[in-house]
Amino acid sequence: MMTITAPTTAVRVTAPAESGRTPAVVANQVTKSYGAVRALDGIDLTISRGEFFGILGPNGAGKTTLMEIIEGLRSADSGQVAVLGRSPWPRDLQLLGSLGVQTQASSFFPSLTALEHITTVATLYGVSAQKAAHTLDRFGLWDKKDVTVEKLSGGQQRRLAIAAAVTHDPEVIFLDEPTAALDPQARRELWSLLDELRAEGRTILYTTHYLDEAERLCDRVAIVDAGRVIAAGKPHDLIREHSSPYVQLVISRDRLDPASAAAVPGVVNAREEGASTIVETDRPEDVLVTLGQRVGFDNIHTRATTLEDVYLRLTGKEYSA
Ligand SMILES: Nc1ncnc2c1ncn2[C@@H]1O[C@H](COP(=O)(O)OP(=O)(O)OP(=O)(O)O)[C@@H](O)[C@H]1O
The missing domain is CATH 3.40.50.300 (P-loop containing nucleotide triphosphate hydrolases)
Structure with missing residues (x-):
């Protein structure tokens, strides 16, 4: 099994070179x-x-x-x-x-309408009601202008929160x-x-x-x-x-369990991930032939490394913020 360890040293994050402007x-x-x-x-x-x-x-x-x-x-x-x-x-x-800070839905004025809400926030920043209305429209909420915040859907509330955060540019x-x-x-x-x-x-x-x-x-x-x-x-x-040096194959766990996959010559690591078995190999040609004969080639997919894989390797934790 591959071991996943978190690095112990902190990373200094520098910005790409800018032409003489103060960084954000x-x-x-x-x-x-x-x-x-x-x-x-x-x-x-x-x-x-x-x-x-x-x-x-x-x-x-x-x-x-x-x-x-x-x-x-x-x-x-x-x-x-x-x-x-x-x-x-x-x-x-x-x-x-x-600075524009997106407020969480809980800090909304729930009984104000969408237009009243954004106008109130805009006024605090010295922004005109007209500009507030324009921002509401830009964020696709003009037809909801008379709906109270508490009656907006989750997605609409989120859009309103961002609209209110950016109305002062x-x-x-x-x-x-x-x-x-x-x-x-x-x-x-x-x-x-x-x-x-x-x-x-x-x-x-x-x-x-x-x-x-x-x-x-x-x-x-x-x-x-x-x-x-x-x-x-x-x-x-x-x-x-941080990519894995191995080719990753994804197979439905119904068709192949990790223990059986691990026994196939050329498989470096096999693990369960939800309803799938993830197989890592440094000999993809051989392993594909063996597994293809066993589960059918149509049932095998290859998978590229994602940011989620990098995150998992570095933190050793599944992501949940
Ligand atoms: N006001 C506070 N008083 C005491 N401990 C706090 C306070 N705020 C945060 N912490 C602690 O500081 C640490 C960092 O918390 P923080 O909220 O910044 O993390 P986070 O990455 O935003 O977490 P999450 O994804 O759960 O929101 C945690 O251990 C948390 O319990």
């Missing part, structure tokens, strides 16, 4: 403890302007704490943070107008699990809105449960575990760097 975010040796719990243990991070940057990691890894420190909602115990070249703590009113946008618990269609609709925000050159920091989504959306990701960045880079670079 710089975190330098940031630490934060809650009593005996060391939530952040020396985070280094540089995010360029215009990057779509994903922060991934298991429960309790420190993602929310890190986002909140960068947003200026919490102070770090030590280290430095700069957002657009300014310190977010203590709260900097000049910086606030450049912030340069840096923070999204905490924006697509959690949405159905696939609602997720995809949000993806195109997020793509649009990125195309406008905004910097987006985001956390997600969905590693396929991070792979699809993010320019770069940082995998955080136990308060440290354990890997960072472009999703495809991380995949290349």
Whole structure:
């Protein structure tokens, strides 16, 4: 069996070279403890302007704490943070107008209509009601303008939350699990809105449960575990760097159980994954012939390494943020 171990050293995340502009975010040796719990243990991070940057990691890894420190909602115990070249703590009113923070559904004004909600938030930022209405329309919610927030679907509430976070045209946008618990269609609709925000050159920091989504959306990701960045880079670079050297075959577990697969010459590793048996081999030609004869070639699929595989190898944990 292949052993999966997490690296012990923290990774310093540097941004791609920029032409003389202050990075969107710089975190330098940031630490934060809650009593005996060391939530952040020396985070280094540089995010360029215009990057779509994903922060991934298991429960309790420190993602929310890190986002909140960068947003200026919490102070770090030590280290430095700069957002657009300014310190977010203590709260900097000049910086606030450049930041957009997606509020969770629970912080909505539930009995306001969608239009009243976004207009209220916009007013706090000195943005006109007309601009608020335009943003509501842009996020596909104009026909819901008179519906109270509590009556909107989960996907519509999420879109409203993001619309309210960006109505003042912030340069840096923070999204905490924006697509959690949405159905696939609602997720995809949000993806195109997020793509649009990125195309406008905004910097987006985001956390997600969905590693396929991070792979699809993010320019770069940082995998955080136990308060440290354990890997960072472009999703495809991380995949290349941490790919299994073996070819992976997927077969329905009904047709072949892992123990039988492991006994086939050339199989390096066989494991159960849901209703499938995953077979890893360094001799795919031989193993395909043997298994094809046993279960039928139509029942065997090959699988490429994904960001989820990289995550699993590095953290040793199934993903659930
Ligand atoms: N206000 C707090 N008081 C005490 N401990 C806290 C507090 N906030 C977070 N922690 C602890 O700090 C650690 C990091 O928590 P944090 O919420 O930043 O992680 P996370 O990666 O966002 O987790 P999740 O994915 O579960 O939201 C955890 O051990 C958590 O229990």
